[in-house]
Amino acid sequence: xxxxxxxxxxxxxxxxxxxxxxxxxxxxxxxxxxxxxxxxxxxxxxxxxxxxxxxxxxxxxxxxxxxxxxxxxxxxxxxxxxx
Amino acid sequence: xxxxxxxxxxxxxxxxxxxxxxxxxxxxxxxxxxxxxxxxxxxxxxxxxxxxxxxxxxxxxxxxxxxxxxxxxxxxxxxxxxxxxxxxxxxxxxxxxxxxxxxxxxxxxxxxxxxxxxxxxxxxxxxxxxxxxxxxxxxxxxxxxxxxxxxxxxxxxxxxxxxxxxxxxxxxxxxxxxxxxxxxxxxxxxxxxxxxxxxxxxxxxxxxxxxxxxxxxxxxxxxxxxxxxxxxxxxxxxxxxxxxxxxxxxxxxxxxxxxxxxxxxxxxxxxxxxxxxxxxxxxxxxxxxxxxxxxxxxxxxxxxxxxxxxxxxxxxxxxxxxxxxxxxxxxxxxxxxxxxxxxxxxxxxxxxxxxxxxxxxxxxxxxxxxxxxxxxxxxxxxxxxxxxxxxxxxxxxxxxxxxxxxxxxxxxxxxxxxxxxxxxxx
Numbered sequence: 001x002x003x004x005x006x007x008x009x010x011x012x013x014x015x016x017x018x019x020x021x022x023x024x025x026x027x028x029x030x031x032x033x034x035x036x037x038x039x040x041x042x043x044x045x046x047x048x049x050x051x052x053x054x055x056x057x058x059x060x061x062x063x064x065x066x067x068x069x070x071x072x073x074x075x076x077x078x079x080x081x082x083x
Numbered sequence: 084x085x086x087x088x089x090x091x092x093x094x095x096x097x098x099x100x101x102x103x104x105x106x107x108x109x110x111x112x113x114x115x116x117x118x119x120x121x122x123x124x125x126x127x128x129x130x131x132x133x134x135x136x137x138x139x140x141x142x143x144x145x146x147x148x149x150x151x152x153x154x155x156x157x158x159x160x161x162x163x164x165x166x167x168x169x170x171x172x173x174x175x176x177x178x179x180x181x182x183x184x185x186x187x188x189x190x191x192x193x194x195x196x197x198x199x200x201x202x203x204x205x206x207x208x209x210x211x212x213x214x215x216x217x218x219x220x221x222x223x224x225x226x227x228x229x230x231x232x233x234x235x236x237x238x239x240x241x242x243x244x245x246x247x248x249x250x251x252x253x254x255x256x257x258x259x260x261x262x263x264x265x266x267x268x269x270x271x272x273x274x275x276x277x278x279x280x281x282x283x284x285x286x287x288x289x290x291x292x293x294x295x296x297x298x299x300x301x302x303x304x305x306x307x308x309x310x311x312x313x314x315x316x317x318x319x320x321x322x323x324x325x326x327x328x329x330x331x332x333x334x335x336x337x338x339x340x341x342x343x344x345x346x347x348x349x350x351x352x353x354x355x356x357x358x359x360x361x362x363x364x365x366x367x368x369x370x371x372x373x374x375x376x377x378x379x380x381x382x383x384x385x386x387x388x389x390x391x392x393x394x395x396x397x398x399x400x401x402x403x404x405x406x407x408x409x410x411x412x413x414x415x416x417x418x419x420x421x422x423x424x425x426x427x428x429x430x431x432x433x434x435x436x437x438x439x440x441x442x443x444x445x446x447x448x449x450x451x452x453x454x455x456x457x458x459x460x461x462x463x464x465x466x467x468x469x470x471x472x473x474x475x476x477x478x479x480x481x482x483x484x485x486x487x488x489x490x491x492x493x494x495x496x497x498x499x500x501x502x503x504x505x506x507x508x509x
Binding site: 007008009018047049051054055056058059074076077078079080081 | 367368369370373391392393394395396398413414417418419429431462464469473474475476477478480
């Protein structure tokens with residue numbers, strides 16, 4: 001089980017939850033499990049950067065990046081607000 | 084009313100004439116019995132215990148690839164009239180308290196000088212006592228140095244009122260007078276005088292950044308005042324750039340404010356960015372401006388302190404062309420319009436831009452001063468609700484469409500604004 005940090009711009013899709021749990025041995029599996037739990041995220045998280053234990057998965061193995069027990073995953077879409 | 088007579092406490096000093104017998108067996112007081120050394124004797128004594136170099140030798144050292152630290156221990160007015168180039172200035176009276184902060188490496192060779200080599204002789208001895216291992220005194224001091232025709236540097240000095248205003252900066256070794264003069268010469272451009280731009284403008288102005296540019300085409304609205312602290316109720320309806328300029332000028336007359344009452348577009352971006360800025364603070368509120376600014380700053384080679392906010396959360400990073408990633412390394416393209424978060428449901432805790440904008444100001448000052456470790460290659464995520472600060476690592480993308488090895492974007496793109504409400508909400 002990994003802890004996934006939901007960005008503030010996508011919390012409407014997770015019922016306001018800041019952090020959710022999802023299962024998967026790779027980032028791809030984890031995101032599949034996440035969208036199964038929160039279908040509204042589908043089509044959104046594809047535009048988010050994914051960080052596993054603070055590292056951008058693009059510098060790791062991308063969607064194939066392996067997840068350890070207790071991996072910390074952060075989803076981060078672009079955020080424009082400066083208001 | 085009784086008057087308490089003020090009596091000076093009498094110090095009883097053993098008089099040498101009394102001789103040892105008068106003091107009985109208090110032998111530890113024997114030191115007082117020796118005739119006090121005169122200044123000249125003390126100086127000679129100290130000089131015999133330290134190493135000295137003459138001006139010619141010191142000039143050769145200064146020309147080395149890795150020159151020693153030249154330390155000027157004279158008073159401020161003497162320093163202002165000229166000093167050895169690159170020297171560090173700590174007046175003799177502040178030496179013990181300030182040297183460790185300014186020169187933490189005790190192994191680094193030091194050449195100490197004053198006007199003629201006397202005060203610096205004592206300073207040399209003091210540094211040795213503080214554990215500095217390789218200290219020499221410049222015999223003949225700055226006077227001899229100048230007489231031999233070696234290079235000098237005239238310092239542009241702060242005015243007395245500036246010395247008072249920026250005194251808390253002058254006390255920091257990393258800033259000091261040299262750094263403050265650097266700030267007064269610095270030019271920082273703010274994109275937006277809204278939530279993020281407000282605290283940034285105020286702190287940069289207070290810090291004495293000599294020129295602040297402000298790009299904003301909006302006017303002050305009542306809904307802005309919950310967080311945009313550079314404006315005020317009496318400025319409602321006024322252009323934000325004008326309002327910010329007035330606030331800055333009343334805070335610090337040292338600051339010259341250049342305003343651009345326009346929205347950054349592909350038409351004006353080269354003109355605005357081309358005005359010799361050192362750092363850009365991005366407090367924009369929309370994707371088109373952020374992407375345009377990113378591409379322009381990469382092509383102009385200008386560092387951008389990026390900040391964004393949403394409700395209780397914010398992000399800050401420093402995008403420094405050549406050194407770290409650009410915004411497109413993170414997000415190559417803006418999200419499709421239909422996925423952009425609805426602006427209407429946005430909102431922000433008023434103090435959040437105060438936190439994020441202040442961090443942006445701090446990063447901008449560090450970049451202008453060339454000190455510390457800016458947030459290059461690191462994205463700081465701030466959550467005010469849980470009061471947590473998290474950092475994720477960013478890296479430069481070799482395939483980045485703008486700053487990568489084979490760029491695919493080579494012209495400005497005016498993306499369509501997909502959330503008009505965002506701007507009126509600013």
